[in-house]
Amino acid sequence: MRNRPGLLGRFLILAGLSLLVFWPAAATILEAARPTTGLDATATGSAIDPAATEAVATETGGLARPARLAAETLIVVAGTEALALPIGVLLALLLFRTDVWGRRFLLAALGLALFVPLPLHATAWLGAFGDAGRMQAFGVRPFLVGRLGVIVVTAMAALPWVVLLSGVGLRLVEPELEESALLEMPARRVWWKVTLRRSSAAIAAAALAVAVLAAGDMTVTDLLQVRTYAEEAYVQFTLGRGPAGAAAVAVPPLLLLGVGIALVGRALSRIAPARLASGFGRSRIWRLGRWRIPVGVLLLLLVGNLIALPLYSLVWRAGRVGGRATLGQAPSWSPSGFLGTLASAAEECREPLETSAALAAAAATFAVALAWGLCWLARASRAWRGVALLVVALTLAAPGPxxxxxxxxxxxxxxxxxxxxxxxxxxxxxxTLPYAVLVLWPTLRGLPDEVMDAAAVDGLPPAAIVRRVALPLSRRATAAAWATSFVLGLGELPATNLIAPPGVSTISALIWSLLHTGVESHLAGVALTTLGAIALAGGVAMLLLRKVVSHPSRRV
Structure with a gap:
């Protein structure tokens, strides 16, 4: 009788994972085994040009199409890694481990950027330096085009994740190891020989996150017409190849990337060094001395403007109204025009934002409930750890479409x-499920066994231990996981864009539809309004995450 709640909990977790992950994955594989169909102009409910669609769907560029898709995907991933990883690790080292001036402000700005979805990144960056933008008015030629545009925009979206993930690892380096090394070598060698090496698992996790983002999203690649595997699945599905054709394209990279993520995750769990108890206390802060303010000002100018530059473009474009094309009069910027654009955008965004918020709240609750139960079971069972690794690998490997x-x-x-x-x-x-798991796992894994054993000795059944001990001890991490899932769900586009039923309009779908008409004042106003809403929700998420990340010794 005492095991019934435990058995019921396991059944519910398995049922939820089957509903959300396992059955959809199996359905995709089964569909991929079916013969593919020809182009169907009515497959997506809209008329298309069969000849034009055939040209897009069969164009090879001189290589076998699978080879070209693989090459394009690898180029995008490698370029994004080369740009985001060195900058992100250096920023993490300076912002998390030194007393550089202005680091709290920059961490807050990067934390908010963490939750900005790719459609908004694309809106801002392409609106400034892409073909859809208007920076040509200042004599700047568009350079965010093609592969370079995809790499730069994706790297800017991935940069906050690299800083956060690397920073967590850097904060866990034991201070006595660094102090012992300082007796034998200068500080810069200690950073290289001790600090970065002890953080290698976290940096590798950051690299994996960048690769998943670059390989799995189709927002920027679709806008700039770069054919990766994720973009190909979207094209095949929406342009009439049918589910079987799209599934046949999706399954090989899905399996390959999923196996890769599982192997890397397993390797990381093994190579991650065992931490001394001091690693969970306050980390050493390196003093920059007279360089503290100059380095801080330089970071503020470079990173601050890097983050704010697309925002400047949106503000400029949102206020440029009026003008008459027939008379050769260009629009001009004015405060009244800017405020009018924002007022109009706020009215248009209200219903999609409310819909997105309600759906994201329900999704975050479901995802966090599953993630919490999965992490709780995995902490004491190797089989459940395998299930958790499989779930994270599948959900991270699957591109949005x-x-x-x-x-x-x-x-x-x-x-x-x-x-x-x-x-x-x-x-x-x-x-959002894999991100909830990644936020919750360190806390649930670190719950002290002696507390659980004492509760069991006192006669508490498993369900009561969860309700009265584990949940209260992990409430901060649970709240952080929910807030993270909510904000990420609020801006989700690649998956929901394909399957949203009639009458369900999300804010990301609204921005996506406007993106294809160019970054005009209307789209800029919608993007700024959405950024404000996400900044509000993201600020709450960052406050909760900060309590989990910045006080690791009290994370339970």
Whole structure:
């Protein structure tokens, strides 16, 4: 009788994972085994030009199409890593481990940028330096085009993740190891020989996160017409190849990337060094001395403007109204025009934002409940740790369009899911589940066994231990995981764009539709309004994450 709650909990976790991950993955593989169909102009509910679609879907560029897709994906991933990883690790070292002036402000700015979805990054950067922008008015030629544009925009979106993940590892370096090394070598060699080496697992995790983001998103690649595997799955599905054709394209990279993530995750769990107890206390802060303010000012100018430059572009564009093309009069910027644009955008964004917030809240609750239960079971069972690793690998490896397509294939015969907002909730939950697991796992794994054993000796059944001991001890991490999932779900596009039923309009879908008409004042106003809402929600998430990250010794 005492084991019934435990058995029920395991059953519910398995049922939830099957609903969200395992059955959609199986449905995709089964669909990929079916013969592919020809182009279907009505497959997506809109008329298309079969000849033009055939040209896009079969163009090879002189290579076999799978080889070209693989090459394009690898180029985008390698370029994004080369740009984001060195800058992010250097920033993490300076902001997390030194007393550089202005580091709190920069960490707050990077923390908010962490939750800005790729459609908004694309809106801002391409609006400033892309073909869709208007920086040509200042004599700047567009350079964010093609592969370079994809790499730069994706790297800027990935940079905050690199800083945060690397910074967590850097803060866990034991101070006595660094102090012992300082007796034998100068500080710069200690950074290289001790600090960075002891943080190698966290830096590798950051590199993996960058690779997943670069390989799995189609927002920027679709806008700049760079054909990666994620973009190809989206093209095949939306332009009439049918589910089987899209699934056939999606399964090989999904399996390859999933196996790679699983192997890297397993390797990281093994190579991560055992920490001394001091690693969970206050880390050593390196003093920069007379360089503290000059380095801080330089960082503020470079990083601050790097973050704010796209924002400047949006503000400039949102205020440029009026003008008459027939008379050769260009629009001009004015405060009244800027405020008018924001007022109009706020009214248009209200309903999509409310819808997105409601759906994201439901998705975050579902994802965090699953993630918490999975991490709780995994802390004491090697089999459940394998299940957790499999779930994280599958959900991270699946590009956004593939995740949406998998849910569509799994539930197209279930009308109360397929034709309802529930399908969007499932898509948001599937996309945010791995991040909830990654936020919760360190805390739940670190819950002291002696506390759990004492509760069991006192006669508490497993369900009561969870309710009265584990949940209160992990409340900060749970709140942080929910806030993170909510903000990420709020801006989710690649999966929900494919499967949102009629009548369900999200804010990311609104921005996506406006992106294809160019970054004009209307789109800039919508983007700024959305950024304000995400900054508000992201600020709450960062406050909760800061309590978990900045006080690791009290993380339980």
């Amino acid at each position: 593939v995740a949406g397509m998998a849910l569509l294939l799994a539930y197209r015969a279930v009308d109360w899911i397929y034709d309802a907002p529930a399908i969007v909730v499932l898509a948001m939950a599937a996309r």
